[in-house]
Amino acid sequence: MQETISFNLNDKPIHLTVDSERMLLWVLRSDLGLTGTKYGCGEAFCGACTVLVNNKAVRSCQFPVKDVKGKEVITIEGLSKNGKLHPIQEAFIKHDALQCGFCTPGMILNACSLLYENPQPTQSEIIQGMNDNLCRCGAHTRIVQAIQDAANEMKGGRVK
Amino acid sequence: MKENKNIDHELGNIIDRNPTTRREFLKRLGGGITILFLFGDPLVLEAQRRTSEYPDDFNAYLRIGVDGIVTCFSGKIEMGQAVITSLAQMLAEELDVSLSSVDMVMGDTDICPYDRGTFGSRSIKYFGPALRAAAAEARAVLIELAAEYLKISKDRLITKEGIIFDKSQNKNQVTYAQLAKGKIIERHLKEKATLKAVSEFTIIGKPVLRSDSLEKVTGKAKFAGDIRLPDMLHARILRPPAHDAKLKNVDTSPAEKIDGVQIVRDGDLIAVLHKNPDEAEKALIQVKAQFDLPEVKVDDKTIFKHLINAAGEGDIVASGGNLQNGEKLSSTVFEEMYLNSYVAHAPIETHTAVAKIENDKATVWVSTQGPFRVKEQVARVLGFPSQNVRVITPFVGGGFGGKNSSNQALEAARLAKLTGKPVQVAWSRAEEFFYDTFRPAAVVKIKSGITNSGKIALWDYNVYFAGERGSQQFYDVPHHQTVVTGGWGGGPGSHPFPTGAWRAPAVNTNTFARESHIDIMASKAGIDPLEFRLKNLTNERMKRVLRAAAEKFGWTPKKAPGGRGWGIVCVDYLNTYVAAAAEVEVDKKNGNVQVKRVVCAQDMGIVINPEGARMQIEGCITMGLGYALTEEIHFKGGEIFDLNFDTYEISRFSWLPKIETILIDNPELAPQGCGEPAITCMGGLIANAIYDATGARLFQLPMTPERIKEAMKNN
Numbered sequence: 001m002q003e004t005i006s007f008n009l010n011d012k013p014i015h016l017t018v019d020s021e022r023m024l025l026w027v028l029r030s031d032l033g034l035t036g037t038k039y040g041c042g043e044a045f046c047g048a049c050t051v052l053v054n055n056k057a058v059r060s061c062q063f064p065v066k067d068v069k070g071k072e073v074i075t076i077e078g079l080s081k082n083g084k085l086h087p088i089q090e091a092f093i094k095h096d097a098l099q100c101g102f103c104t105p106g107m108i109l110n111a112c113s114l115l116y117e118n119p120q121p122t123q124s125e126i127i128q129g130m131n132d133n134l135c136r137c138g139a140h141t142r143i144v145q146a147i148q149d150a151a152n153e154m155k156g157g158r159v160k
Numbered sequence: 161m162k163e164n165k166n167i168d169h170e171l172g173n174i175i176d177r178n179p180t181t182r183r184e185f186l187k188r189l190g191g192g193i194t195i196l197f198l199f200g201d202p203l204v205l206e207a208q209r210r211t212s213e214y215p216d217d218f219n220a221y222l223r224i225g226v227d228g229i230v231t232c233f234s235g236k237i238e239m240g241q242a243v244i245t246s247l248a249q250m251l252a253e254e255l256d257v258s259l260s261s262v263d264m265v266m267g268d269t270d271i272c273p274y275d276r277g278t279f280g281s282r283s284i285k286y287f288g289p290a291l292r293a294a295a296a297e298a299r300a301v302l303i304e305l306a307a308e309y310l311k312i313s314k315d316r317l318i319t320k321e322g323i324i325f326d327k328s329q330n331k332n333q334v335t336y337a338q339l340a341k342g343k344i345i346e347r348h349l350k351e352k353a354t355l356k357a358v359s360e361f362t363i364i365g366k367p368v369l370r371s372d373s374l375e376k377v378t379g380k381a382k383f384a385g386d387i388r389l390p391d392m393l394h395a396r397i398l399r400p401p402a403h404d405a406k407l408k409n410v411d412t413s414p415a416e417k418i419d420g421v422q423i424v425r426d427g428d429l430i431a432v433l434h435k436n437p438d439e440a441e442k443a444l445i446q447v448k449a450q451f452d453l454p455e456v457k458v459d460d461k462t463i464f465k466h467l468i469n470a471a472g473e474g475d476i477v478a479s480g481g482n483l484q485n486g487e488k489l490s491s492t493v494f495e496e497m498y499l500n501s502y503v504a505h506a507p508i509e510t511h512t513a514v515a516k517i518e519n520d521k522a523t524v525w526v527s528t529q530g531p532f533r534v535k536e537q538v539a540r541v542l543g544f545p546s547q548n549v550r551v552i553t554p555f556v557g558g559g560f561g562g563k564n565s566s567n568q569a570l571e572a573a574r575l576a577k578l579t580g581k582p583v584q585v586a587w588s589r590a591e592e593f594f595y596d597t598f599r600p601a602a603v604v605k606i607k608s609g610i611t612n613s614g615k616i617a618l619w620d621y622n623v624y625f626a627g628e629r630g631s632q633q634f635y636d637v638p639h640h641q642t643v644v645t646g647g648w649g650g651g652p653g654s655h656p657f658p659t660g661a662w663r664a665p666a667v668n669t670n671t672f673a674r675e676s677h678i679d680i681m682a683s684k685a686g687i688d689p690l691e692f693r694l695k696n697l698t699n700e701r702m703k704r705v706l707r708a709a710a711e712k713f714g715w716t717p718k719k720a721p722g723g724r725g726w727g728i729v730c731v732d733y734l735n736t737y738v739a740a741a742a743e744v745e746v747d748k749k750n751g752n753v754q755v756k757r758v759v760c761a762q763d764m765g766i767v768i769n770p771e772g773a774r775m776q777i778e779g780c781i782t783m784g785l786g787y788a789l790t791e792e793i794h795f796k797g798g799e800i801f802d803l804n805f806d807t808y809e810i811s812r813f814s815w816l817p818k819i820e821t822i823l824i825d826n827p828e829l830a831p832q833g834c835g836e837p838a839i840t841c842m843g844g845l846i847a848n849a850i851y852d853a854t855g856a857r858l859f860q861l862p863m864t865p866e867r868i869k870e871a872m873k874n875n
C-alpha cells in the first residue's frame with residue numbers, strides 16, 4: 001500500500017511516499033541512493049544490511065519501511081558527524097579490521113548498537129554480540145580488537 | 161607447465177580478433193612521464209603472445225603526473241587482499257615518493273593494460289618485481305631531467321619523497337611534478353634497472369595500514385551494485401530448480417500486469433525488470449514456470465564413488481626410486497582414502513554487474529576477478545568488436561576464486577541491449593550458491609610405508625579431481641610417485657554442476673590428505689608428529705618454519721593421540737612455506753570442536769607489508785575453519801540444497817581461536833604469494849588435533865560433529 005512515511009534519516013527529517021510493506025534495505029538503496037547498506041543474504045542471516053533504528057541494530061532486508069515511522073534511522077553514511085568519524089569507524093581503520101569491506105558497514109552499525117546497550121563489554125560479550133554478522137574474508141580478530149578499542153576510546157560515553 | 165594448463169582450462173582462451181592498436185592505447189595516456197613495462201607473470205606473457213589485441217612489449221605502466229601524483233595502472237583488482245596498498249608500497253619505495261602520493265588504478269580495461277586475472281597469489285610475486293623495476297627506471301629518468309633543469313651533473317643528485325636535491329646544496333632542488341610539467345615522455349623499461357637493496361628499504365617491509373579503509377568504513381566505497389545510472393533497471397532472472405533442468409512452459413502474464421514491470425524473453429533468458437530490485441523480485445515470483453528435471457545420477461553421498469568411476473587415466477607428475485622397492489623396505493604399510501565435499505566460495509557480495517550500452521559501445525561495471533576476460537565475453541555475447549566494450553571493476557566484495565567466472569556481466573549486457581536501458585543484475589544469495597563454481601568434491605588415495613626406524617620409504621599418491629597443485633610431497637622419500645587425475649574444473653561426466661578454483665585450489669585437499677597421512681604414520685611409529693616430520697625432512701627452509709611455529713606454540717614431544725588436542729602441519733604453496741600448530745577441544749558427547757589456538761609461521765621471502773601479510777594469514781585461518789568443520793554443499797543431481805547461510809555455515813566470531821602469526825625473516829628470497837598459502841593448513845591441522853584429542857581419525861572434510869561422533873564410535 002502506498003503510504004507517506006515520515007522518519008528521521010541520518011539526523012534529517014524525511015517524508016517518503018512508498019509501498020510501506022517494502023523492506024527498508026531496498027528503499028535506502030534504490031529510492032534514497034544510500035548504497036552503503038548492503039544486500040548479503042536477504043534473509044537476515046548475514047548482517048550486511050544492518051542499520052540503526054532508534055540506536056538498535058536491525059536487519060534492513062527484513063524490516064518493512066512502515067516500521068520506521070516516527071523513528072530515527074542511522075545508516076553508515078550518517079555515522080560520522082561534522083566530518084569527524086565515529087570512534088568505531090576510527091578503530092576499524094586503526095586495526096585494519098576489514099578486507100573486502102562489504103560486510104563492514106553492517107559490522108560497524110551492529111557494533112554501535114552493541115556499545116549503546118553495553119558501553120564496556122568484555123571480549124566474550126563482543127563476540128556474542130557480533131556473532132550473527134558474517135565476514136567471509138576473516139577479519140574477525142581485528143574487528144573484536146577494534147570494538148574493544150572503540151569502547152575504551154568512548155570511555156563508556158554513549159556516542160550515537 | 162601443467163599448472164598453467166589447468167588455469168587455461170578455467171579461464172578459457174582469450175583470443176581477440178579486433179585489436180586495439182598500441183598507438184590507440186598510448187593515446188589514452190595524458191601528459192607527464194610514463195614508464196611502460198612488461199611484467200613477468202608467465203600466464204600473462206603466454207596470453208599476450210597468443211593474442212593480437214594487446215601490445216606485447218608492455219603490460220603495465222606508471223605515470224608521474226604534473227600534479228605530483230604517481231599513478232599505477234594495473235589490470236589487477238582489489239577484493240580484500242590489500243594489493244592496492246602493497247603494490248603502492250613497492251612503487252613508492254623504488255621511486256622515492258611518499259606512499260600517499262601513489263594512486264592505484266585497477267581493473268579498468270580502457271585505461272589499464274591487459275591482465276589475465278587476479279588469482280593464485282600472483283600479484284606481488286609477478287607484478288611486483290616489474291613494478292619496482294619500472295619505478296626505478298622512472299627515478300633514473302627524473303634524475304636525468306633534473307640534471308638538465310638544475311644544470312648540474314646527475315651524480316650530484318639525490319631523491320627523497322618526490323624531490324630531487326643537489327647533494328651539496330639542499331636548496332638547489334626540483335620536484336618530480338615540476339619536471340613532469342609540459343612533458344609527454346614515454347620510456348620503456350630497460351632490461352636491468354638498478355633496484356634498491358633490502359637494507360635500503362624504507363617503505364617495503366614496514367607495516368602499513370590498508371589504504372582503502374576510509375572509503376570502506378564510511379560507506380563511500382563503490383561496489384558494482386552501488387553504481388546508479390539514470391533510467392537503470394534491476395533485473396531478476398527466471399532460474400531452473402536444478403542444473404540441466406529444461407524449461408517446459410512458462411506464463412509471464414501475471415507479472416506483466418504489475419505496474420512498472422518489463423518482461424524480456426530472449427531464448428533461454430527470461431527476465432523481469434523494474435526500477436527497484438525488490439519490485440522486480442516480487443514480480444518474478446508471479447512468473448509461473450515448469451521444468452523437466454534430468455535423471456538424478458548422483459548425490460552428496462554417492463559422489464565419491466562416482467568420481468572414482470568417472471576418472472580417466474592420470475598423469476604421473478612426480479616420481480623417484482621404485483615403488484616395489486619402497487614397499488620391500490617398509491616394515492609397516494598404510495593405505496588410506498581421503499575425501500572432501502563440494503565447498504562454496506560464498507563471498508558476502510554476490511555476483512553483480514551493471515551494463516550500459518550507448519550507440520555501439522558497452523560499459524560494464526562488474527564484480528569480477530578477471531575484467532579482461534569479461535570484456536571478451538561481453539563483446540562476444542553482444543556481437544560487438546571488443547574495443548567497443550569497457551569493463552570497470554569497482555571494489556570487489558570478496559572473490560576467493562568464485563569471481564573468475566562472471567556470467568552476471570553477460571546477463572546484464574544482454575538485457576541492456578534488449579531493453580535499451582542500463583541494467584543491473586545482482587544475484588540473490590540463492591543464485592550465488594546455485595551458480596557457484598564450487599571447490600570440487602575430490603578423492604585422495606595414499607599408500608605409504610615406513611621403516612623400523614620411522615623413515616618414510618614409500619609414498620604412492622593418487623589424487624582425483626582436486627587438481628595437481630600441492631600434490632607433490634616434499635618429504636625425503638626414496639621411492640615415491642604422485643599421480644593426478646582430473647583438475648579442479650572437472651570434465652565431462654564428472655561433476656553434476658560447474659566447479660572451479662577455490663582459494664588455494666587443489667592444495668586444501670592435497671594438504672589435508674598428505675598431512676593427515678603423515679600423522680597416521682607418526683602415530684603408528686610411536687613418534688611425536690613434529691619430530692616425525694623433522695626426521696623425514698631434509699628441506700631446511702621447511703624445517704625452519706615448522707620449528708618456528710612449534711616454538712611459539714610451546715610444542716613438547718608426545719606421541720599422538722596424547723589427549724592434548726594438539727596438531728601440526730606444514731605445506732609448500734607455490735614456494736611460500738607455511739607451518740601451523742593448533743590446539744582444539746572436542747566435546748566427546750556431541751562431537752563439537754572448538755579450536756582454541758592456532759600458531760602459524762609463514763616464509764614468503766621478502767615481506768612487503770607485514771601488517772597486510774598478517775591480515776591475510778589471519779583471514780586464511782579464520783576462513784579455513786569453515787571448510788575444515790562445516791562447509792559442505794548438499795545436493796541431489798543438479799539440485800542444490802544449501803542456498804543460504806542458515807544451512808551453509810561459514811566461520812563466525814564465536815569460532816575464533818587465538819591466532820598468532822610469525823613472519824619468517826628471509827630477505828634472500830624475492831617476495832612470494834600470501835593471499836592463499838595459510839588456508840591450506842586448516843583441514844589437516846584440525847584433523848590431526850582432533851585425533852590427538854580423541855584418538856579418532858577423520859578421513860572426510862568437513863569434520864562435522866556427526867562425522868566426529870561416528871569416527872569416535874568406530875575408534
